[in-house]
Amino acid sequence: MDFDLSSEQSxxxxxxxxxxxxxxxxxxxxxxxxxxxxxxxxxxxLQLADLGLLALPFSEADGGFGGGxxxxxxxxxxxxxxxxxxxxxxxxxxxxxxxxxxxSSDQRQRLIPSLIDGSLRLAxxxxxxxxxxxxxxVATTARGIDGGFVLEGQKxxxxxxxxxxxxxxxxxxxxxxxxxxxxxxxLVPTDASGVSLHSYGTHDGGRAADITLSGVHVxxxxxxxxxxxxxxxxxxIIAGAIAALSAEAVxxxxxxxxxxxxxxxxxxxxxxxxxxxxxLQHRAVDMLVALExxxxxxxxxxxxxxxxxxxxxxxxxxxxxVQINRSARFVAQQAVQLHGGIGMTMEYLGAHYFxxxxxxxxxxxxxxxxxxxxxxxxxxx
Amino acid sequence: xDLSFTPxxxxxxxxxxxxxxxxxxxxxRAKVSEGRPLARQDYVTSQRILNxxxxxxxxxxxxxxxQPWTPIQRYIFTEELMQAAVPLPLQFNCYMIGPVIAAFGxxxxxxxxxxxxxxxxxxxxxxxxxxxxxxxxxxxxxxAVRDGxxxxxxxxxxxxxxxxxxxxxFCLVRTDPDAKKQAGISFLLIDMKSPGITVRPIITIDGRHxxxxxxxxxxxxxxxxxxxxxxxxxxYAKFLLANERTGIARIGLSKERIxxxxxxxxxxxxxxxxxxxxxxxxxxxxSVEIDLKALEITQMRVVAAQAKRSDGKPDPASSILKxxxxxxxxxxxxxxxxxxxxxxxxxxxxxxxRNDLNAEFDWVDAAAPTYFNxxxxxxxxGSNEIQHNVIAKAILGL
Numbered sequence: 110m111d112f113d114l115s116s117e118q119s120x121x122x123x124x125x126x127x128x129x130x131x132x133x134x135x136x137x138x139x140x141x142x143x144x145x146x147x148x149x150x151x152x153x154x155l156q157l158a159d160l161g162l163l164a165l166p167f168s169e170a171d172g173g174f175g176g177g178x179x180x181x182x183x184x185x186x187x188x189x190x191x192x193x194x195x196x197x198x199x200x201x202x203x204x205x206x207x208x209x210x211x212x213s214s215d216q217r218q219r220l221i222p223s224l225i226d227g228s229l230r231l232a233x234x235x236x237x238x239x240x241x242x243x244x245x246x247v248a249t250t251a252r253g254i255d256g257g258f259v260l261e262g263q264k265x266x267x268x269x270x271x272x273x274x275x276x277x278x279x280x281x282x283x284x285x286x287x288x289x290x291x292x293x294x295x296l297v298p299t300d301a302s303g304v305s306l307h308s309y310g311t312h313d314g315g316r317a318a319d320i321t322l323s324g325v326h327v328x329x330x331x332x333x334x335x336x337x338x339x340x341x342x343x344x345x346i347i348a349g350a351i352a353a354l355s356a357e358a359v360x361x362x363x364x365x366x367x368x369x370x371x372x373x374x375x376x377x378x379x380x381x382x383x384x385x386x387x388x389l390q391h392r393a394v395d396m397l398v399a400l401e402x403x404x405x406x407x408x409x410x411x412x413x414x415x416x417x418x419x420x421x422x423x424x425x426x427x428x429x430x431v432q433i434n435r436s437a438r439f440v441a442q443q444a445v446q447l448h449g450g451i452g453m454t455m456e457y458l459g460a461h462y463f464x465x466x467x468x469x470x471x472x473x474x475x476x477x478x479x480x481x482x483x484x485x486x487x488x489x490x
Numbered sequence: 491x492d493l494s495f496t497p498x499x500x501x502x503x504x505x506x507x508x509x510x511x512x513x514x515x516x517x518x519r520a521k522v523s524e525g526r527p528l529a530r531q532d533y534v535t536s537q538r539i540l541n542x543x544x545x546x547x548x549x550x551x552x553x554x555x556x557q558p559w560t561p562i563q564r565y566i567f568t569e570e571l572m573q574a575a576v577p578l579p580l581q582f583n584c585y586m587i588g589p590v591i592a593a594f595g596x597x598x599x600x601x602x603x604x605x606x607x608x609x610x611x612x613x614x615x616x617x618x619x620x621x622x623x624x625x626x627x628x629x630x631x632x633x634a635v636r637d638g639x640x641x642x643x644x645x646x647x648x649x650x651x652x653x654x655x656x657x658x659x660f661c662l663v664r665t666d667p668d669a670k671k672q673a674g675i676s677f678l679l680i681d682m683k684s685p686g687i688t689v690r691p692i693i694t695i696d697g698r699h700x701x702x703x704x705x706x707x708x709x710x711x712x713x714x715x716x717x718x719x720x721x722x723x724x725x726y727a728k729f730l731l732a733n734e735r736t737g738i739a740r741i742g743l744s745k746e747r748i749x750x751x752x753x754x755x756x757x758x759x760x761x762x763x764x765x766x767x768x769x770x771x772x773x774x775x776x777s778v779e780i781d782l783k784a785l786e787i788t789q790m791r792v793v794a795a796q797a798k799r800s801d802g803k804p805d806p807a808s809s810i811l812k813x814x815x816x817x818x819x820x821x822x823x824x825x826x827x828x829x830x831x832x833x834x835x836x837x838x839x840x841x842x843x844r845n846d847l848n849a850e851f852d853w854v855d856a857a858a859p860t861y862f863n864x865x866x867x868x869x870x871x872g873s874n875e876i877q878h879n880v881i882a883k884a885i886l887g888l
Contacts, residue, residue, distance in 0.1 A: 110493060110496075110790060112491055393888065394878045395878075402785065405785070405786075405788045408787060408791075412491070428780045480776055488779045489783055
């Protein structure tokens with residue numbers, strides 16, 4: 110049992126913490142990047158490449174850093190704290206996992222160098238409007254034709270699709286709409302004929318798109334992994350995504366709690382700092398308790414994200430997401446409450462944390478969803 | 491970062507688990523599991539089995555019978571003990587007065603008391619709280635006046651858990667009425683057979699006799715029963731209370747109760763099936779289990795941090811364990827109550843009724859008392875509100 114980072118991990122943490130503090134230490138810096146044409150800063154994206162962060166999840170054999178869930182945890186905590194607008198989660202955590210877990214060696218050689226140098230970004234086009242949190246609910250189809258496939262269907266809330274060069278699209282090659290078997294993954298260039306994007310801003314300052322695939326032809330080598338058997342890969346991608354979002358949420362909650370405690374110490378009413386009032390002190394303590402419980406499950410999620418047994422893994426991820434969601438909601442709400450009026454304004458960093466925590470809560474399973482998963486499984490032990 | 495146990499730790503867990511489940515009598519463990527009161531002899535029997543093995547006081551200094559275990563081993567030991575529904579070695583003996591005497595007592599006190607404390611030859615109780623001194627413990631009024639080789643003690647203590655069984659009581663008494671609050675307090679060991687001591691039972695909300703009031707009327711205590719120095723008692727009390735707080739989360743106990751609730755839910759009829767088919771109930775069980783999992787890891791983080799610290803001082807994070815641990819203990823008893831449903835009304839079943847209750851229902855009469863009694867856990871050991879104050883000051887700097 111050891112909760113310490115290795116010396117390499119500590120070095121990574123120092124690097125990314127310093128970059129985030131320099132690049133996104135203020136709300137003005139964050140908003141400047143959000144207002145850029147891409148919705149983020151191309152320059153900052155290339156800095157992430159220079160720092161090696163874009164190489165994090167790829168194996169050393171593929172030219173990557175060989176990082177696992179703990180390295181991603183370290184990076185995501187810091188990126189969360191900075192509300193970093195660059196599409197790290199969409200492209201590296203989600204898209205990168207699809208490549209890492211499913212790509213053939215030809216595909217890896219073709220894609221990974223440009224993913225690592227920042228010239229190619231990915232988006233993970235899996236979710237569909239009717240599917241909610243059911244990972245097997247895929248109505249989009251891929252019909253085999255001579256030399257390739259034709260894709261038809263719609264994908265929704267595809268994070269950072271409009272700035273991705275390549276989409277990782279899930280589509281049904283066999284079976285019924287909610288069958289686990291019969292799903293396949295495809296690499297589809299975003300500018301391929303028949304792909305149309307309806308892009309929009311998300312409530313956390315990011316970007317996403319709903320995508321229509323209409324007679325999209327892709328060659329045979331666009332197939333990512335084994336035909337009909339992508340569900341296992343998708344589950345692993347999502348397990349890693351939940352672990353990464355858990356870390357991001359913890360990074361945000363930690364920053365939000367610090368912001369709140371600082372406010373309690375400096376804001377004066379009735380002639381004294383409001384932090385002298387016991388009712389507010391106790392609320393701040395409850396926020397700390399929520400943060401520490403979330404941190405424990407963040408560590409648990411990182412430990413279990415790549416567990417061999419998919420049943421144990423997914424149960425752990427559900428348990429983790431329940432705790433993260435609950436803590437995120439509590440911390441976010443209380444932070445706004447303790448700040449009073451200023452907490453309600455977009456001028457204040459805390460409000461942006463609130464919005465991002467809420468969106469994290471709604472991604473890849475809300476609390477009722479994951480609680481139901483754990484209950485269906487008969488609990489944790 | 492690695493949250494798993496080493497092979498040595500896993501082997502250790504198997505060893506203690508097997509011991510608890512084979513050596514501690516099943517009838518005692520059943521009482522603990524079902525939330526029924528233990529007889530004095532049950533505590534003695536269980537603790538002497540542990541003591542014979544050398545496991546009653548593993549956290550004590552080695553020269554007084556402790557084990558050379560790591561904090562992680564101690565954690566495993568306590569968790570497995572609770573999950574096996576073995577009674578905890580008597581808290582007042584093993585976690586309170588024993589460590590205090592080992593740390594601050596005279597060599598004569600150590601020789602005289604420690605072996606008997608470990609073996610539960612002497613049953614100790616705690617004389618801290620008074621009617622006017624609860625969370626504000628330092629405002630205690632019981633006084634001890636020096637008279638030659640003796641102190642004369644007058645006053646009243648309360649909430650004295652299992653004082654009805656006790657041979658000795660360790661007391662905080664005021665020896666300097668003129669000093670400021672904490673400065674005038676001393677730590678005295680008092681024989682319960684001394685003339686002038688009266689024990690009055692207090693029947694608690696669960697209808698049981700667990701705590702007492704103790705009255706001291708000109709009780710004569712030899713000065714050799716003073717621990718450490720006169721007027722330094724508050725320091726020793728703080729040491730004791732910090733010991734009390736570690737391990738107070740009782741995660742193993744909550745896990746044992748959840749496991750039992752899940753077993754019972756499968757045999758408790760509801761509608762066409764059983765309570766375990768009720769997804770709403772199951773979801774609330776799952777919810778508590780998730781909270782417990784998080785707290786278990788939080789506890790391991792505190793233990794791992796402790797293992798690295800050399801000062802041995804308690805971590806203020808242990809206040810988090812107290813708060814969440816007590817809340818979750820209470821949550822498990824609420825689930826138990828809901829599982830019993832209307833049968834929760836059945837008062838202590840005995841005689842014919844007990845015989846009538848079939849195996850499916852023989853636990854229901856203990857559900858409500860367990861729920862009632864467990865309200866205490868957010869009050870004792872420093873109320874949860876006091877723990878909030880501790881964290882606000884020590885961690886948040888408010």
